[in-house]
Amino acid sequence: MEFELLACGGRQIMSVIAPTFRLSYFLKSILDNVFWIIVLVTLVGIPAIQIVLFYIEMPVINGELLTPFLALTWLADPSRAIPIVKAFMYTDFFRIAVFPGFGLAALVAAGTIFVERKMLAKLQLRVGPFYCGKVEGILQLAGDGLKLISKEIIIPAKADKPIFWIAPVAFVGTAAAFVSLIPVAPGWVVADVELGVLAVFAVIGFFPIVTVLSAWSANSKFPFIGGIRALHQMISFEIPLILSLLGVVMLAGTMSLTGIAESQEFIPWIVFLPVGAIVFFICILAELERIPFDLPEAESEIVAGWLTEFSGMMYGLVQLGTYLKLYAFAALFTVMFLGGWSGPMLWPPFPEEIITDGIQLGPITATIPGLPLLDQAMLNGVLWFLLKTVAVIFFILLPRGVFPRIRIDMLLSLGWYKLIGLSFINIFIALALLYAGVLGPGGII
Amino acid sequence: MYVTTGEDEANEGEEVRLMSTPVPTAQPFLEKFPDATIISDDVDRPAILVPKEHIIDAATLAKEMGFDHAESVSGVDFPNDNQIEVVYHLGSYTNENLTKCVLALATRAPREDDPRPGQDSTRLPTLREVFYSVEFHEREIFEMFGVYFEGHPDNRRLLLPEDWADLPPMRKDFAIKGR
Amino acid sequence: MGTATGIIKALNSGVKHLARKRFTLRYPEQKLKFVGDGYRYDPVTGVGVAGLKGRHMLFHDHCTGCQLCSIACEGVAEAIAMVKVPETHKQNKKSIMPQIDYGKCVFCGLCVDACPFYALYMSNDYELSSFTKEGLIYTPAQLQVKPHVSQDAEIKITDRGATHG
């Protein structure tokens, strides 16, 4: 019997816990890895290099067409890399992935999570994350992300697996699409849509679909109830959300988000339309499923609502999507009511010699000409925009420490009776201002 | 809120009366049930042992005297007498004179020698019709002592696991291991 | 408008607490200060002396091996076993002393109440965790050692809230 056990190498028999070590298996595993690496490089890597070399149009920098050879020489000489970076910054990919798009939003989202935890801890007389990262637990989020990635992903046995897999990705995708519509500074927006407000609502309309799909595909009771609650909540709050913005759209005379932001260069609309701002803010809280409207995730009633069956990084993706959404909504509030990037010039002007001569970089003395990379107005706009957005995020986070969760019937009656009524009042205020000739296109102010 | 109370009988609305009976002793029970035994005649803690045929009548009498709820129902196993005693501790919220008083209304049921699960030969009439509050207490006595309460609407197990297939654990012949 | 006032009051109360002192004991760095050197018992008067019921202290020169602590523990946790000790004392003819298994002990202190010879006390040491179950069993020689404790944090109450100073 023992001979049999050894003969099959501890592979087929379940009861053997540790397989016996064999040099041949070890070598085979190494060869396997090498084989797959070669296969992948041949099938993916070389075609990718070829595409880059022969099909992608390289930018023309300083009168020279950028070839891979030139790019490599610029890598050797740091001062010559600046034009490449500059060229890269004007590509669409940079806008989508890094600056006004996903990268900035993810950064703000990460900051939001950290601030939320520390602020909530302060309010609750706790310490919050403290030990991870030496300084007030600044690396706690990274640790949590690492933990989520390393966790096993468990799929319910009777789940509709393709939809269940797609749901978190679709959620993050929808949130990123929402982020791409937000203008951060004059000219700095991923997708400058003419009918920006409508586009925003079109994107928001995807969230309940994703939620219900994931809840339904999990094939479990608590996600189902949570998904139905989320559907009720998001749909019933989308109507006052849209209606509350109508006043701004009427006064600004445009539906483009950039245009709306530009229209409030001197006075933000919140001064004239406070009712609409309040309604919009409450709707944001409800759309974001934040306390006091976190019914779809009410843990004491329905475990974790529609997130119950998500595990590991799937849950992490949903959380990432949630915080991207939070940033996007806060940014939308800033653009619609607080005047976006407009504000007095705070960014110090660049010194003359930097613009003309460039920067001397330390001992290497690599002069970097052509600064500023980003002009003063743009940096100032981003500063103001982020300041206002962070303030809005603070007010979105604060109720979590102060209010309990409300009930679904209270939520629906709030959405359908009170907020819609208030948003109509807001529209009438806007119309009155418009017809009195105070505001709007051709108004006094 | 469209439903405030659940059971149908709750909707009838019992009149809670403030009665001013004198501080009771166990005497009224002895007058009505001559075969009852008075265990204690204390003013605050009267205790009566009533045969099981009269327990519902005795409980009704107690309710008429002003005891309106059961504080505790405890069972005591007496293997030497071959009996199981069930003690209802009745208290009063409404009668001002009885607030200090806890009436111990006890009754005894014959105890079978070999109690097996499923064979509930130790039977007592339930007091749930008189005192609604004994419902869960009687369920506990049922599983812990094997006393089957006839007429109880919900004679299921409460605390023990569903697969308990041993003696009722609070009986004296269920011994703890190592003791 | 009552609702709006209430909401504003609640928000105000929340924001006010952002400036309060945090009421948290950072355990490994701070340790709470206790009264005295642990729970004692005076068999003459029959009254104990207040103190933390932590790990026991056994005074070998008082222990007579009477097993009263072990008997007291029998109904509670069965944590005390009497074991032979190599040393010989005049009062301890059988040379047996209590050995305590802290995997079972519930720190009720009834063994201290049972000891009529001032031999068994409790100390302020409560950090008894061990990687093995055997490490939780304290022999009479280990119980004899006076624990070294540094506990000084106390609740301090100031105008800006209470803290563990």
Add this chain to the structure above:
Amino acid sequence: MTMSAQLPPGLQLEKVDERIMTLNVGPQHPGSGHMRIIVQIDGDYIVACDPDPGYVHRGEEKMAEYRNYITNIPHLERPVIHDSCNILYPYVLGAEELLGIEVPERAKYVRVIAAELNRCVYTLYWLAIYGIFLGHSTMFMWPSGDRELFIDLLEKLTGARVTHAYFIPGGVRNDMPANFEDVCLRQVRYFEKRIAEYSDIFYDNPILISRTANTGVLSRNDAIRLGTTGSVLRASGVDYDVRKKEPYDVYDSLDFETNVLKSGDSYARSKVPWLDMMESCRIIRDALSKMPKSGSVRTKLKPNPKGGDTSVYKRVESGRGALGCHIVSRKKPEPYRVKLSVGSFRNLIAMPYLLKGEKLGNMPSVYWSLNYWPVEADR
């Protein structure tokens, strides 16, 4: 029981049972505690509810039959370790009557102080869970932190943070430490200021009021009929507190009041324990001032005391209501039978009764407002 009769007019259907979904709330559910509530819901309405306790049943009553009167003490406090003094109190009172022991006057005051401190510890813990059940995380953290004040006091007094084993037939185990009075007064005074701050963020919070008011209404008649006790009873307008109605130890000489609210809903049930905590602070201060400054705190016991051939029923007011202890003695060192009649178990009967017809969102608040402690109910 017809289910369609329970539903609102629009929902009455012929085949209503096909719409019913059964939810197992617990024991691994974050909103249940150590018990299971089998809830049947139709849409958002609960049509039936069946509480299923027993997941933490440990047979404390059976164990008590095998141990003598003293060694029972660390065991019998286990069902509610947060309220361990109060759950021992009726047992100790009963044992004293059975064994015929007199208690020194100072010990009675010390007992009252320990019991009231313990009531605050329990109530703060309860309140914390109530907060988190309503999704109010601050109300979870504040009481959990302020509980430290009382745990600290109890630790100074008894030597243990939760399982004190402090009461003993004949008094208490040890006397107060030297400067306990000053520390106690200072911390209790701070706590009284602190607890007033709960009102802004929790009890006067309009969202909380609209969430819990008029839900799970237990009328006065039903509260009496179901035999509920403690804060549930007092929230329904019945002025019954064992400390007042049948004062034990020195409660008759202390100055305090019972808090009675009329409405009988979840809000009132959650507010009564909060008001009780303020009364507890009053009691502690009053007891500290009226206490004899010196004297023994414990009557010495015989080594293995035996009770008579009788039985006693003693009761006290614990954090969860009247707590009775029925001890039957048969001339042995061990009690023949110990029965703990606990408030949680008595309030459990109201749960299916109140939850029927409620919305699912009200389930945690109604459930926890019943002041139900699963571990104690299971014993």
